[in-house]
Amino acid sequence: MKDNSLSYYVQNYFLSYLISQRGYGNNTVASYRDTFKLLFMFLESDGKKLSKLKLTDISQTCVLQFLEWAETERHNSVSTRNLRLTVLKSFFGYVLSTSPEFSGQCTDIINIPAKRVEKKPPLYLTESETKLLLNAPDRNSREGIRHMAILTLLYDSACRVQELINLNVADVTIGRCCKVFVKGKGSKYREIPIFGETGKILERYINAYGLKPGEVLFTNRSGGRLTRAGVSYIMNKYKKILQERYANRFNSNLSLSPHLMRHSKATHLVNENVNIYNVRDFLGHTSVITTQVYLTSNPEVTRKAIEKASSKTVSESNDYYSLQEKEDLLAFLETLI
Structure with a gap:
């Protein structure tokens, strides 16, 4: 039975x-x-x-x-x-x-319906605020180099905090094409390109701590993997420093978090007119519908996105998007109204 x-x-x-x-x-x-x-x-x-x-x-x-x-x-x-x-x-x-x-x-x-919730554009740091944060750690101290590596990689890769703390030294490639290999949601792996300067900061950090390829990239004081709480502690430390040093240049009302760094990088990419599908892949989203929320952070970017989407409907570019991407794009346009 x-x-x-x-x-x-x-x-x-x-x-x-x-x-x-x-x-x-x-x-x-x-x-x-x-x-x-x-x-x-x-x-x-x-x-x-x-x-x-x-x-x-x-x-x-x-x-x-x-x-x-x-x-x-x-x-x-x-x-x-x-x-x-x-x-x-x-x-x-x-x-x-x-x-x-x-x-x-x-x-x-x-069949129980979800409650309607007001959609708000994600909060993010401006590029000047981001620069202040990434330059806040003392680059002449060992701990400062470590904090700079953590903050810079969080922003430049836009990886999720769990993806960051799961990294091993071997997951980082430094050289002509700097990149990190992360394990994302649903155990899906993706390769993320990072800026050359970020690679140099990571190389300096790895050398300063004498890390080997098989070792954890970021550890805590007890030698275990850095935790979410540990990352939050580091971010809150520099938020306080920036509030004291740059009260008029840093938005102290923002809740500084790893996900805010991810939102900031995504918004900056969209503001630089990076194709929304490239941003989707960079962030590891399964659908462009998740990514399109960053378009709403800047009305001018949204306007250009609509113009670009419209231009792709002519016959010459009919095969530019896959069937799934066409359906996603239609759903995206519906959310703009």
Whole structure:
């Protein structure tokens, strides 16, 4: 007889589907796990015992109540609320594929609409602010060289913080064509070109610390890999320094983070008229729809992008984009209205 307990389906969803079939990385699995931990917390607060819960106990009404609780009691933003819903939709999509007898319940939950959230252009550092930040560390000290290498590589490669701290020395190529080889979301690898000056800074850092190819590129004081918290600590240190030195030239209201560096690099590339598809590949996005948000940071860039997109509709350039890219571009244009 088939086990219809909630725990049975949740365990199989994580082990058989997310990890084995989809190959999701640790961070993605952790974010999905957090949604279920929160759901279980909600159910327990409602007097339910997890060990006795059946799959059928998680109805559309239950999910809607959970989402409302997450917003009001846990103070989740609308974006976070929608993320929780996306995880649950994914789970019930898996259940539907393995146990069609629950199709009515699964379809009801999958059809729950996401809340509309106001789309805002990503915040970013101006080029002058970025220059102030990258020049803030003391390049004459060993620690300063290390911090400069971390900050410069974060910006120039626009890599995610997890991609940065996963790097080994062997992942960096220094020479005529400087580049880094990173493992991104979904365990996908990509090669990122970096500026020659960034390569020189990394070379100086590697030599200063006597690092070998098989070693971790950035470590903490205990010798382990640098952590997310460690990167945040370094960034906050220089934010305070810049606020003191350049109160009128640095926006102290910005929350300085690795992702802000990524947003800044992407926005600067778009502002320099780099093709949006090249930016997509540089950032490691699977779709240009994710990347196009950077166009909205600068209205003039958006106008030029629309003109360029329109010019590509003539017959001479009909084969310029693949079918998928054409569909993505149409979806992108819809978001501009």
